[in-house]
Amino acid sequence: xxxxxxxxxxxxxxxxxxxxxxxxxxxxxxxxxxxxxxxxxxxxxxxxxxxxxxxxxxxxxxxxxxxxxxxxxxxxxxxxxxxxxxxxxxxxxxxxxxxxxxxxxxxxxxxxxxxxxxxxxxxxxxxxxxxxxxxxxxxxxxxxxxxxxxxxxxxxxxxxxxxxxxxxxxxxxxxxxxxxxxxxxxxxxxxxxxxxxxxxxxxxxxxxxxxxxxxxxxxxxxxxxxxxxxxxxxxxxxxxxxxxxxxxxxxxxxxxxxxxxxxxxxxxxxxxxxxxxxxxxxx
Amino acid sequence: xxxxxxxxxxxxxxxxxxxxxxxxxxxxxxxxxxxxxxxxxxxxxxxxxxxxxxxxxxxxxxxxxxxxxxxxxxxxxxxxxxxxxxxxxxxxxxxxxxxxxxxxxxxxxxxxxxxxxxxxxxxxxxxxxxxxxxxxxxxxxxxxxxxxxxxxxxxxxxxxxxxxxxxxxxxxxxxxxxxxxxxxxxxxxxxxxxxxxxxxxxxxxxxxxxxxxxxxxxxxxxxxxxxxxxxxxxxxxxxxxxxxxxxxxxxxxxxx
Ligand SMILES: Nc1ncnc2c1ncn2[C@@H]1O[C@H](COP(=O)(O)OP(=O)(O)OP(=O)(O)O)[C@@H](O)[C@H]1O
Ligand SMILES: [Mg+2]
Ligand SMILES: [Zn+2]
Numbered sequence: 307x308x309x310x311x312x313x314x315x316x317x318x319x320x321x322x323x324x325x326x327x328x329x330x331x332x333x334x335x336x337x338x339x340x341x342x343x344x345x346x347x348x349x350x351x352x353x354x355x356x357x358x359x360x361x362x363x364x365x366x367x368x369x370x371x372x373x374x375x376x377x378x379x380x381x382x383x384x385x386x387x388x389x390x391x392x393x394x395x396x397x398x399x400x401x402x403x404x405x406x407x408x409x410x411x412x413x414x415x416x417x418x419x420x421x422x423x424x425x426x427x428x429x430x431x432x433x434x435x436x437x438x439x440x441x442x443x444x445x446x447x448x449x450x451x452x453x454x455x456x457x458x459x460x461x462x463x464x465x466x467x468x469x470x471x472x473x474x475x476x477x478x479x480x481x482x483x484x485x486x487x488x489x490x491x492x493x494x495x496x497x498x499x500x501x502x503x504x505x506x507x508x509x510x511x512x513x514x515x516x517x518x519x520x521x522x523x524x525x526x527x528x529x530x531x532x533x534x535x536x537x538x539x540x541x542x543x544x545x546x547x548x549x550x551x552x553x554x555x556x557x558x559x560x561x562x563x564x565x566x567x568x569x570x571x572x573x574x575x576x577x578x579x580x581x582x583x584x585x586x587x588x589x
Numbered sequence: 590x591x592x593x594x595x596x597x598x599x600x601x602x603x604x605x606x607x608x609x610x611x612x613x614x615x616x617x618x619x620x621x622x623x624x625x626x627x628x629x630x631x632x633x634x635x636x637x638x639x640x641x642x643x644x645x646x647x648x649x650x651x652x653x654x655x656x657x658x659x660x661x662x663x664x665x666x667x668x669x670x671x672x673x674x675x676x677x678x679x680x681x682x683x684x685x686x687x688x689x690x691x692x693x694x695x696x697x698x699x700x701x702x703x704x705x706x707x708x709x710x711x712x713x714x715x716x717x718x719x720x721x722x723x724x725x726x727x728x729x730x731x732x733x734x735x736x737x738x739x740x741x742x743x744x745x746x747x748x749x750x751x752x753x754x755x756x757x758x759x760x761x762x763x764x765x766x767x768x769x770x771x772x773x774x775x776x777x778x779x780x781x782x783x784x785x786x787x788x789x790x791x792x793x794x795x796x797x798x799x800x801x802x803x804x805x806x807x808x809x810x811x812x813x814x815x816x817x818x819x820x821x822x823x824x825x826x827x828x829x830x831x832x833x834x835x836x837x838x839x840x841x842x843x844x845x
Contacts, residue, residue, distance in 0.1 A: 437690065450668045454675075454705030458690075458697050461704065464711055465696055465733050530711040 313360040313393040319343055323361035323516070327507060330518035335480030336448070337431050342514040347388070351381055352410055352427030354509030356388070358516065359408045359425050362507070363389065368396045370404035375412040375553070375570030382410075401573050411474075413495040415552045415574040418504035420521060426489045428510040431517065433477045433487040453485050456528055464533055473538070478525045485528070486517060493527065494539045494553045500525035542567040545587030547578035559587075591653050593618045593759060593791050594639070599648035601631075601638050607815040608634035612648070614810065614820065618758070621785060621792045623806030623823060625799060625838065631815035632795040633763055639793065640680050640761045641670045652677075652759070675705045679752035683764035685744035688751070689736050695722060695747055696732040702755045721750040725780060742773035746780065753784065760792040766801055778804050799839065803827060811835045 311317065319341075326340040345353040363369065369389050373382040377399040385408060386397050398404050401414045408425040418424060434444040437455050447453065456477050463471045476493035478500075480486050488499055489508060499506065499519065506519040519525065527535040540554045545566040552574055554567040566587050569575035579588065592615035601608035609631035616622050624632045637643040639650050641662060650662045655677065662670055674680070682688035689698055699718040700708075708714055719729050725746035727739075736744050745765065752760065765781065766774040782805055785792060794805055802809055802823055809826045811819040811834065819832040830836045 437693065450671060452671065452705065454701060457704040457709070458693060458701050461700055461711065461714065462694060462697050465694055465715070529709075531709050532712050 310392045312365070313363045313389060314345075315343065315357065315360045319357075320361045323357055326516040327358065327361065327518060330507070330516050331505070331520045333484075334519050334523050335478075335484030335486040335517060337515040337517050339514055340516050342511045345511070347384070349512040350429075352385065352408070352509075353511030354513075354516075355408050355410070355425050355427035355511075356385060356509075357511060358507050358509035359385075359389065359406060360393075362423055362425070363393050363395055363406055365393070365395065367405045368398050368403055369393075370398050370401065370407045371409070372407065372412060372414070372571075372573075373410045375414075375555070376572045378572070399573050400577075401571075411490055411492075412553070412570060413491055413498045415549075415569070415571045416577075417498075418502060420503045422504040424502075424504050424506045426491075426506065426508045428487070428489045428508045428515070429512075430475075431487055431508065431510040431513050431515040433475075433485050448484060451483070453479075456485055457530070460528060460530065460533075464530070470529065470533055470535070476535075477528050479528060480519065481524050482526075486525075488525075492539070492553055493535070494537045496525075496527045496535070497537050499523075540567055543585060544569045544575060544578075545585040547575045547583045547588070548585040549575070549578055549583070590617060591659060592616055592651075593620075593653050594793075595649070595651040595659070596639060597649040597651070599635060599638055599645055599650070601634050601643060601645045607631070608643075609638065609812070609815040612810075612812075612817055614817075616759075616791055616793065618791055619789050620808065621790075621794065621806045623802030623809045624793065624795045624812060625797070625802055625809060626812035627838070628797070630812040632812055634815070635812070636761055636763055636793065636795050640678065641674060642680075675702050676755055677758045679755075679757040679760040681745075681748055681752055681760065681762040681765050683767045685736065685741070685748045688748040689744060691735065691737050694733045694735055695727065695739070698736065698747060698751045699754050702751065706755060717754060718750075721754050722747075724784070725750040726776075740773075741769055742777060745769065745777060749781070749784070753788065753790075756788070758791060760790055762792060762794045764796055765794065766796070766798060774798075781805060799827060811838065 326338045330338045345356055371382040371386040373379040389395055390397055401416045406423045410427045432444055434455055436459055438444050460470050473493050474490040475487050476496055478486050478488055501522050503521050508517045529535040543550050546568050549569055552569045555570045557566045559566045594616040597613050599612040600610050612635055626632055638645040651659045652662050654660050696718040699721050700714040703714050722729055736747055766777050806823045809823045810817045813834050819835045830839050
């Protein structure tokens with residue numbers, strides 16, 4: 307019945323990706339080129355993350371996929387189903403039950419532990435791309451640690467908006483060395499990148515880059531002395547579970563423009579509700 | 590006195606073709622050297638070799654660095670050379686768009702070198718950018734506008750501000766007034782002369798325009814076919830050229 311190799315990719319490709327991952331872990335924040343394979347899904351669906359997951363999954367793993375914090379979007383469901391079929395691994399929506407979590411746009415609210423792996427889908431791995439389109443030049447800037455341009459981007463933000471308006475893919479410096487794009491997670495999640503107990507792996511399929519943060523890596527969000535980094539979120543509690551500390555999505559709930567703020571991390575929210583926490587909009 | 594820059598035997602070939610050949614000279618602190626010659630005589634090639642943008646086939650470019658004294662910049666490591674390029678050296682391109690980031694505001698353009706050397710206080714960076722816009726006669730109200738909305742003369746002045754903000758000691762300029770209207774040129778020249786004098790800058794200026802060197806350069810080199818055919822004090826060379834080619838160059842300009 308199983309026409310594929312375990313987790314779809316052939317062993318040689320997986321070895322190649324694992325070598326890139328090990329190199330990435332050895333040089334935190336450094337973008338390692340890898341020979342990205344065609345996957346049976348479009349690039350926008352996170353083929354970089356899918357290839358990384360395929361390379362790290364073992365039959366004993368329990369796999370979770372989140373997209374904007376939710377386990378039930380089309381994208382999340384199709385990736386979860388893909389590995390159910392091709393690897394036969396157990397899947398879950400419960401963050402602490404998962405050993406491998408593939409994500410787009412969020413880091414789970416619940417602190418991850420040792421033994422867990424977080425795999426990010428990355429659309430544009432190069433943080434300097436915004437102001438310097440030449441790949442040869444950005445590579446040189448990384449190798450020579452010439453990162454002034456990153457602050458030019460933040461300067462432009464402040465001069466235009468009065469504050470640093472970048473709220474997703476907010477650039478970070480890793481272990482005082484490489485500047486890294488954390489993928490389009492909200493900057494609210496940036497503080498979780500640093501000192502995390504889990505392994506963090508980043509895969510960009512179309513751009514053919516892999517990078518990584520080993521456990522307990524120092525990650526600092528770039529800023530100015532007089533405009534320090536702030537991990538902002540909507541200033542509300544969750545309408546369903548009352549959480550004060552979670553990242554919220556704003557939902558329109560009726561034709562009269564009624565709004566409601568709900569945890570973007572559905573597992574976190576549901577677990578809190580199950581434990582009896584109640585927000586003001588909960589039934 | 591130690592020369593700020595000592596160029597020895599600078600040679601660059603493009604295949605079998607000579608870009609510049611065996612050029613040597615010393616530049617002392619506070620001096621401005623002009624390089625003139627017809628189109629294709631090798632002025633830009635020489636300038637780009639000295640500034641580290643082109644790798645010469647032979648020769649030395651010894652710069653008196655702040656920390657380690659005279660160092661050959663051709664053989665120093667690339668990180669060191671690039672560091673010089675954003676601290677003690679500046680390069681003003683003929684076309685402002687080659688020396689500016691057109692997608693970044695005027696303030697961001699001026700601030701870039703400050704951020705590149707580690708300034709991390711937005712307010713300070715902005716104050717310095719405002720100050721420099723004033724010094725190159727650009728209205729401070731334009732600080733958040735992109736250079737695409739500036740006139741050619743303003744773009745060139747912005748490029749100069751962006752280069753001088755970190756207080757470099759040596760400025761390379763390739764036809765800084767080229768492509769501008771005559772009245773705009775005159776204003777830019779005045780400005781450059783003031784800045785060179787006030788900051789005690791040393792500079793190497795490549796130009797077709799003898800009026801530019803007359804106004805700015807203490808000394809002059811005349812190039813032809815990649816070689817220096819005559820060198821000396823500017824007034825001497827312009828008023829009493831010795832080499833037949835220099836005589837032709839000077840007289841052809843006077844006839845204009
Ligand atoms: N990239 C290149 N490849 C081949 N030949 C080149 C290259 N750049 C310059 N040359 C040649 O080298 C010689 C010197 O050129 P260079 O650009 O240095 O002259 P220039 O004095 O700056 O001229 P202009 O006044 O027109 O700017 C010319 O013969 C030119 O054709
Ligand atoms: Mg030229
Ligand atoms: Zn909630």
